[in-house]
Amino acid sequence: MKFMNIVILGLGKVGVELTELLCSEGHSITVVDKDPKRIETTVGLYDVAGVTGSITSHTVLREAGVVSADLVIALTGNDEINLTSCLMSKKLGSKNTIARVIKPEYSDGINIIRDDLGLSLSINPERETASEIARILKFPLAKNVEPFAKGKVEMIEYEVTANSSMAGRTIIEIFSRMKNPLLACAVERDGKVIIPYGDFRIEEKDLLTLVGSTERMTAFFREAGIKTTSIKNVIIIGGGNTAYYLASLLLKTHIDVTVIELNKSRAERIAELLPEATVILGDGTDHQLLAEEGIHNADALCSMTGVDEENIIASLYAKTASDNIKTVTKINRSELTFLAKPLGVGSVVTPKKIAANIILRYVRAMENSYYADNVLTLYKIANGRAEALEFAVNEDCSLAGTPISRLNIANDIVIASINRKGKIIVPHGNDTMEKGDTVIVVTTRARLDRLEDIRG
Template sequence: MRIVIIGAGNAGRQLAKRLCEEKHSIVMIDVDPQALAQAEAGLDILTFCGRGSNPVVLAEAQTEKSDLLIAVTDNDEVNILACLFAHHAGVKGKIARVTNPSFLQASSSYDLQQMGIDLVINQKQECAREVFNMLQMPGALEAFELFSGKVMVAGFSVNAVSPLLGRTPAECDRLDLIQSVRVIAIRREDELVVPHGNTVFEQNDIVYLVGQRPDITTFFDWVCPDIKPFEKVIIAGGGDLGLMLAKYVESEIDCVLLEQDEERARFCSAELNKTLVLRADALTESALVESGLHESTAFVALTGDDEGNIMNCLMAQKKGAAFTATQIMRTDFIPVVEQLYLVNRVVSPYISTANAILHWLRSKKARAASLLHNLPGELLDVVIAPNGKVDGRRIHEIKMPSNAIIATVMRNGEVATATGDLELQTGDRVLIFCHPDAVKKIQSIFL
């Protein structure tokens, strides 16, 4: 496909990298020549310097010959206008990143999708939901739901006292729990391991599971017996993302929101029902004391300052927080923060954006259910077509790539365990974990 990406920031570069890996032809537009040069240095792309909402620039980039336009600048108006121009030019797919709630509220006289934009992404909302899922699953490095909440994906680290350490799945004491979930992947240092029956769990392995929420919860109670549910969540930063997260959290857990700006703090207080909003700087010791931080507290830093977020988390850890998570805007910071174990969890709005766009891009083929923060892989959602290549075949009869595994199967809205004897049927939705290199092979097998 020929794809035009407007915006050479973190989101644009993240998308360009992933789409180049899949051999798409990428054209990038941005007003900043330095940002374009940075993107062009590491990727095989064509660049144009100019405003993405300028029809002259779009014409120079031959947008009308493209299959897809993705507008991910920090300016909602530019993103929307670029998509509208692309729609008029006959581009088949248009995707816009939009953050202003006013633009997201459809009405009888205004609806971005009715105006021709195929996908409108609110990355902050996606990020807030991701953090909320994580807070509901203490001990998880990453947790999110698929298939309307019927399936959960969760990752955890194998520590020195884990009942899994030094054992294969079959050797574990609680075989019933191992069999109730599906181990789909392991990150071992910088390598991806797709597990098999003889795979031995090692210390510091990051293990990913797929299963139904009750089974995942029971499994976590076994492998992480010392980790208890959070009694309080403290959020540093009352911006859009912090406010969205507080709205999710306050109905489930005691919540405190720290915001420095007086006017913004008042606004957040008016928007929230149960959350205690404090006008305070989270970097001060007095703010953490006043917010009631203790050993059963989760601390989430969501200000716009990456370095400040990291320092917020380090101070919260020093004061005894059970868990810390931070938003990181600069994607080049993420591996450093994770490798140094500065915080328990890093979230990135740009990865959330990439999830949504890749999902849409494969919506008529193998749908990208999600990307994973800690793994160089993704989950694909494949629908079994009538008389397709694998329709009527048992799972053990399918020759899967070595770096791919069937995680679970949804049949008639219910979860079917992906055992080797399970026979796939028309309409089944098959969730597959695979390395990016295996995506096309998976498509050739199942489609």
């Protein structure tokens, strides 16, 4: 593991979230923002250095230490400023740069000029959020869905209801006789995360993390006697960039989309960009308007406005208007996330956390670049209390070829899946990891750097 010098440019929602995350990983952080109050607050909360000033000023960038930085991350809400500051930082000596790019016209073509700009990575939180919502709508039963193995494996979070066939049964009773078994790799109960074993008994309100091949997901729930539905029509409240990206993804899969936007210019813009969508000018929290637009018959409602409270209210109303509707609620403020979930707002997405986790994955890969078993994919799961990581099994891996039952794996770790040349294996004791495989590992540890660290 290598601790790095990282400069974060811009202390908006994503910037502050990332500062907290990278500080907890032990890196040396310098933050830059033009607002002295933001700098003062952040320096007071975290063990970081702060510089006040414009992030496009070479004097400010030098003062922040970009000349010797391992990584510079530009996260303001202005694409041009982010790209300019990354280009300047690279020219001044920074080894790697990451830019937040929001506008569709930039985001769509950024790969063409990435090398010219000296960018290591560009990130679009709005697009990433839309992709996550689209995955959730693919499996409406799930609270959350994360892809692994280039989309061949899905990890879903499923909340056990009172009438679920899983409630009151042990892991082995549920999974042992199934033709399409998944692996239960984590259970969140009463704010604690547990790595379950065969005799672990599932209870109502448990949040299960399940892993398996994409094609097995629906088959598993059907076999378990749990009703699954497909989403055919969606109402999106809010017409910002996240809504645009989400509507685009849904329309490509032939889902009917209605977008409700209060701002006239935004409504006109999204109607022009997405002529196949139905765009309504109005207040998406207006119950009468929602009723007129068919909330009672909608398969899903996605609350995507810029106001957390409005999103929560809209989702709560949708739940009262229709028993079977799937709701997805965008919430930016962490304190509201923990308050909203018990209220029953359905799936919750937090763009700043999604963006921060993508950058964390890149940082972890940089740290371990001298190992061949790099972290290929990383997600925070169970409300951030556990991690799911995908590793490559390299030529020198001492674990290769040894049956899993003989590896003495630590109690806070489970091997969730093995991908062998496209074949997805739900691992058992006699299975082995082989060179060239990719392996998904779930752990409740604060961090896991190498595949070989899974031993107890």
